Amino acid sequence: MPKTRVIKLIKRICLILIAIGLLFLYFIFPRLFIEKRNPLIESFKTQQTISSSLEQNDNPEFKRKKLTITTYDGLKQYALLTYSSLAESKGTIILLHGSSHTKEHFLELSEFLSTNGFNSVALDIRGYGESEGQIFTYGVNETKDIQKWVDDLINKEGLDNIGVWGQSIGGALALQAMGTDQRIKYGISESAYTDLKSNVQGFFRRNTGFSFALLSNFLAERAGSIGDFNADEASPVKYAKKITQPVLVVHGRKDIAINISKGKTNFANIKSKDKKFIELKSAGHNDIWTVGGDKFFYSILEFLNNQTLSSN
Numbered sequence: 001m002p003k004t005r006v007i008k009l010i011k012r013i014c015l016i017l018i019a020i021g022l023l024f025l026y027f028i029f030p031r032l033f034i035e036k037r038n039p040l041i042e043s044f045k046t047q048q049t050i051s052s053s054l055e056q057n058d059n060p061e062f063k064r065k066k067l068t069i070t071t072y073d074g075l076k077q078y079a080l081l082t083y084s085s086l087a088e089s090k091g092t093i094i095l096l097h098g099s100s101h102t103k104e105h106f107l108e109l110s111e112f113l114s115t116n117g118f119n120s121v122a123l124d125i126r127g128y129g130e131s132e133g134q135i136f137t138y139g140v141n142e143t144k145d146i147q148k149w150v151d152d153l154i155n156k157e158g159l160d161n162i163g164v165w166g167q168s169i170g171g172a173l174a175l176q177a178m179g180t181d182q183r184i185k186y187g188i189s190e191s192a193y194t195d196l197k198s199n200v201q202g203f204f205r206r207n208t209g210f211s212f213a214l215l216s217n218f219l220a221e222r223a224g225s226i227g228d229f230n231a232d233e234a235s236p237v238k239y240a241k242k243i244t245q246p247v248l249v250v251h252g253r254k255d256i257a258i259n260i261s262k263g264k265t266n267f268a269n270i271k272s273k274d275k276k277f278i279e280l281k282s283a284g285h286n287d288i289w290t291v292g293g294d295k296f297f298y299s300i301l302e303f304l305n306n307q308t309l310s311s312n
Contacts, residue, residue: 025215030223033200034136036127062114067121069152071133071145078130079103079123079149081157082110090308091161091185092119092153094146094177096170098191098286102129116301117308119159123149125170135227138169138196138234139176146177150184163187163307168258168285171250172236175266178247179239186246186307188300189236191255191285194262196220196234206256240266246274248303252283252291276303 031038063083071077080103084090093113095106103122110120125142126133136142146164153159163186166174171192178187193199200216200223224231247270251263260279267277278299283291 025219026222030219030226033196033203033220034138034223034227036134036136038134062111064110067152067157069145069148071126071141071148073141075126075132077124077126077132077145077149079121080106080110082114082120082122084117084119085114086117088117089119089159089161090117090305091163092121092159093304094149094153094162094164094184095120095122096146096164096166096173097123097125097128098168098170100286101167104129112297113304116304118304121149121153125173136169137224137227137229138199139173139236139239140229140233142173143176143180146173146184147181150181154183161185161308163304165190167191167288169193175236175243175247175270176239178245179242182245184245186304187243188248188250188303189263189266190250190288191252191258192236192249192263192266193258194235194237194265196223196231198262199258202258237266237269240269241271243270244272246303246307247272248276248278248300250278250280250288250296252285252288253279253281254283255285257285 062085065081065083067079067081069077069079095103095109097103097105103124106120106122110122113120123146124131125136126145127136150162153162162184164174164177164184165188166172167190169192171189174187174189175192178184193202197217197220200220201211201213204216205211220231224234249263249267249270251258251260253260255263264277267275278296280288280292280296289296
């Protein structure tokens with residue numbers, strides 16, 4: 001084959017590959033961040049959602065009740081309410097899982113809270129577990145869902161002194177919910193990012209060794225366009241500025257997925273005077289409870305009990 005024909009063939013192949021790459025970036029890549037339950041999208045993901053069976057893990061010593069709401073846009077959402085073991089509850093804590101878990105992740109924690117006098121309500125965030133939905137909007141729609149849960153917990157279940165406790169994306173949702181709804185009296189946020197755009201930049205940096213803000217910001221906005229939400233509103237740090245309730249922010253120094261600087265930025269922007277930052281030097285993104293151990297949970301319990309005293 002003549003050299004000129006070889007060069008032309010190589011150019012055509014390169015153009016085809018570039019076109020395929022651009023189509024992937026425009027149509028597929030943004031969906032990796034927001035779409036759930038799409039087999040094509042799930043095939044690209046390396047981190048799968050971990051779910052467990054309630055029947056196998058439920059402890060009959062604790063009183064539990066399954067709850068359901070219908071969201072503002074008609075989706076069914078499910079949660080598991082675990083009641084306090086004490087005659088009089090100290091409060092009710094909404095538990096918000098991370099991207100690789102469902103409400104069952106909190107079964108053991110709910111028993112710890114129950115033993116220490118707190119009700120807990122472990123949610124399946126929209127698009128996860130039993131809850132309906134395909135698009136995760138990084139708090140834009142999920143915050144509205146949490147407000148509906150607060151409505152029902154107060155008006156239908158007769159519960160009060162409501163707080164939130166979230167991990168990773170759940171930690172981000174906790175900050176956004178607290179900044180939106182003053183009925184949430186206190187909160188704990190673990191390993192949270194600051195905003196969707198910097199989260200996408202971090203993804204590029206971890207997987208390619210570099211980040212290009214112009215491209216990652218475009219992809220975040222494209223994800224918002226696909227999911228019908230404003231990417232700039234997917235910003236825990238923005239809502240942190242509206243938080244006046246007591247709040248505990250927790251982050252691991254060795255967190256590769258979300259650098260501890262993000263947690264410190266969230267903390268610095270929280271308006272509340274009653275706030276505390278816990279830095280776990282040896283912890284990463286998913287092992288805070290294991291690394292922190294009993295000392296960590298003692299600090300958590302001390303914070304929660306203080307909210308009981310202040311509420312009384």
